[in-house]
Amino acid sequence: MSALAVNRGLTALLLALLMVAPWLLAWMESEFWLTVLTEILIWGLFAASANLLFGQVGLLSFGQALYFGFGMYGVAIGIDRFGLGLWPAMGLGVAAAIVMAACAGVVAVRLTWHYFAIITVVFSLIFYFLALRLKPITGGDDGLSFAAPAIMDLGGLRLSLTDDATQYWFVLLIVALAFAVQARLRSSALGRAFAAVREGERKAALLGIDVLRVRWIAFVIAGGLAGLAGALFALYGRYASATHMYYTVSGEAVVWTVLGGAGTLLGPPIGAALLILVREELSGIWEHYPLIVGALTIAVVVFAPKGIAGGWNALLARVTGR
Amino acid sequence: MSAVLELDGVSRVFGGLRAVDGVTLTVGSGITALIGPNGAGKTTLFNLMSGLLPVSAGRIRFRGQDITGLSAHRRARLGMARTLQIKQVFAGLTVLDNAWIAARQRHRPLDPFRRASRDRVTRAAAEEALDAMGLLPLAAREAGSLAYGDVALLEIAMALATRPALLLLDEPVCGMSPAETERTVARIRAVSATTDVLIVEHDMDVVFGLADRVIVLAEGRVLADGPPAAIARNPQVREAYLGEEDAA
């Protein structure tokens, strides 16, 4: 069996398990974990945003929380202030994130390495403090709470986020679709242009690739993914706040990405899942649990520089003999 | 003879150093060699031609169009391809994908929807370019695992895959064994049937075996320009360059 076939099989199995998770957890009488799983899916999508930039195009962003925040506020303001339904509010959140990324990207993609990292942090800090200040719009320190509208309300069929299982499936659907789109993107001509820019921008330019344009496109798509994650998180918490725009939140996405395997499709969400589970299990028991997170991350980076997924792929290549 | 590339008074200054100093030349059909001692400004001149560096003064025309202010990727799309003196390929990708990316740049290069593996036309063009450099057997290998000589060949194959009108080669056989050099020379000669070539090379056997015309650069200026036989006899050239070779 080829490595590709093994990974495809495992992905299908993972998806099947995720689809039946609410029943599985109910049978194990561990319903609490369903909300944790919902959160993991959302943060896994957020990690994908940092991964698109770092793993695919080679740009290390510490500012993806900015677009996550725009997604959150877009949903919250859309519902709370404009009285939008769930889908239009999500559209507003994602659109706000994309527009913000399109503007910030024009400046950011002209820089690389630490300069790029710094400018992304600077942008996110500016809007973090703005969000705290603009109390009439953002709710300031208190944030914005709202009652989530129905997912759909057709005749007798009303689906609402207030049911944990329904909420979980809704999030799973959106996140799975987002990953399917990413999978297609990676195998497209654009995905190969991303790889070319990452592997050698000078060479890419000499072959006719408009490096700045390619980076900008990646920046906008990454902003859209972060915005989508933020929109889902707002719906999940019925809440938007500036704290999720802080750069430490961006940093978590980078850690998840590196731990899970930068450049791989499913590594970053696996990294997110692992560290969130560690946090859930240990934060109540031991206040210094971040030390474990740190030690785990260092261990992976030392022993598997390409992360968990990278290490797995190397192992698989050896076993299948290619 | 219409020139594919024309330089008019092109200069490039680095601080106080005039690395390229008022170069006026044309590149026509066939193989033109650009020679000169180390530090003469050959690579810098390639950087100015290909757009990796802006000129300090002068104009550059390519296929009749003024390209002086164009970025490197625009020039590439107009049909100018080049290899780097310090060889560079996309190390983490397969040999075939390297050539595929090069071949795709003239046709919807940023299409986000269709699977790249479905694009048979680009794949065929990539394979043709690899074949021209004898790399087809290595198509599935990761480019980072290639031997040095094969990296140099892959660079040429990638340049070819863009279907250029002009190919700039910066010391293409540097570091190759005599047997590899001989094979590469034959391949470059075959390429020159369809593509004009400007080649920077230190190996005088290669230069005089390949070139239809030789341009000698010294201290950033054109010292001599003419058919190989005339260049070999030119006393100034012998003093400034070939003499140095003999002494070495």
Ligand SMILES: Nc1ncnc2c1ncn2[C@@H]1O[C@H](COP(=O)(O)OP(=O)(O)O)[C@@H](O)[C@H]1O
């Ligand atoms: N980016 C640069 N900055 C400063 N000096 C440079 C740069 N590139 C080349 N030079 C200088 O310009 C001169 C010509 O270099 P180069 O074009 O590489 O010569 P060649 O390829 O003929 O050996 C050298 O003196 C070199 O040190």
Ligand SMILES: [Mg+2]
């Ligand atoms: Mg040189």
